[in-house]
Amino acid sequence: MKRRFNIQSPCLDIKQDIQYKIDNLNKPKGSLGMLEDLALQICLIQQTLSPELLHPCHILFGGDHGVEREGVSVSPRNVTWQQMINFTKGGGGVNMFCHQHGFELKIVDIGVDHNLSDYPKIINRKIANGTKNFLYEPAMTEEQFRNAIDIGVAMTDECITEGCNVICIGEMGIANTSPSSIWMSIFGGIPLKECIGAGAGLSDEGIKHKYDILKKSIEKFNTSNHDIIDTIRYFGGFEMVGAIGSMLRAAEKHVLILVDGFIMSACILAASKLYPEILKYAIFGHCGDESGHRKMLNILNAKPLLSLGLRLGEGTGALCAYPIIQSAVNMTNEMNNFNNAHITKYF
Template identity: 45%
Template structure:
């Protein structure tokens, strides 16, 4: 798959760092905010970065494995119900986006239901859910390529509308299983160290989930030669579409806000396709899913928040956003020792 993601220019790095260092504070006193200010300055290649029309895309899709009741205590219908909740403004992501003036878009990538038109909804459904990957590949090569392309198109559309900061969220019963399989493939971590309780499995349910996913992994592993093959075997349409959107957003030099476990599984695939993508990523939080911390270690990522959340929906992005906004604001608006006539150490 053709993609053109260049590493960020370091041309202004010393100048941005000097600007940060000589604000009216001890060097390093703003901690991670200083790192973010530098990163966004480098992404935008400017001493005065701006955040424009921040937008979170919540990608929704169903998974054939969910119908077996082996990986989730919730029925597949919950995906459809939660999408309606997003559209009606009743979910956590709606609350946090409204609080922080973030635009929200809901993407029907592959929900097993039909929805009426709605201003928040993008209807780009590939199919009504993936196939059961315990029996066959989750999707065809053609479906995977279409989902990647739709994701690219969505990112390009919001960029053309003036957005330069894009957050990623998801909804899909069974998608922690797909994420666990992708994590195992891309990080070479045993399945049992990737799988978590998802939407609340008890010990018996967790053991069944691990056993099922081990069998799935072994069923497909000999056929997987490329990152795209892994997405075809294990992915959900929401995960694949998200991967495409990430690749396009980075190629457009947007800042990418990375949420939790499932979103990071899409990033693992994108990173395998185009490693420079990490230059554009801010990791918003550490999920309560056990595999997420290992994913972050694999990517050498340092997330902003660790408050025990494991909700998904992009909620970690929405809650971390005020810190990201603060990073840009202090760089642009905080006085330097010289401008404030304050003596330096």
């Protein structure tokens, strides 16, 4: 990877002061559970005792996958571009949740197999009309991989320039559970069968077919001869590599990263193999209904905020979790402490 990122763990010098403030809010110590953990994480990232959530942005990358031609998804690839257009009209789940929680939505065509130039609400960063079929060849070239990373970086930079300090990332790409399952298997050391699920609704027969295709693809790739970046670009989608670039830049700039479901968890798993410190900046919104997601979260030592049986993608699960993150920040800034409230500590 030509671009290098300078991702450091948040400085811990302020940790004792943060913990003291949280512990002395007028409540029993630890009684607000994960909200207290979130507050500590956010304060460390922002290096402050008074954290803020500013101009939240949601970046949705869209791209198609060559392996879709092998029948690994119940949905055809034209659903990708149809949904991208639907997003411009405010008709998607992602639109609803962005509106509800005050996120600016940025819809990015990084590799959709359709001409979307007639839709000005879609940011045109198209690398190609979908990736190649990794059953036969690498999904993308080294140059395309670098382009996808750079596009992700540029999108994060655009958000930061607008005043954003919390970024949520989503995706739209039929068949993208296939590369996600492969990354999970290779990077997580999990048997491939345990990483494959129904995606958008495959039957048992369809899941078996998907497994056979992915197994053949991995055998042809021969993981022992390739490094992390080779593995990412051989199987990944443009929207997935764009998301990795966006996440890495966010961590480099000390911006909160809200992680969605199976695909985005696979992306930050891949990113963490390059830069392990990125996980200090990640908040995992939910545990999805896709088979294997819980195991992937365990690999990442992640504690998801929600478990609602979601598997829509688009970033919807992370968006749903945002009010909990807001509550953690509000707790830190608005709850009184024992001294000011003239309450005797009762723990």
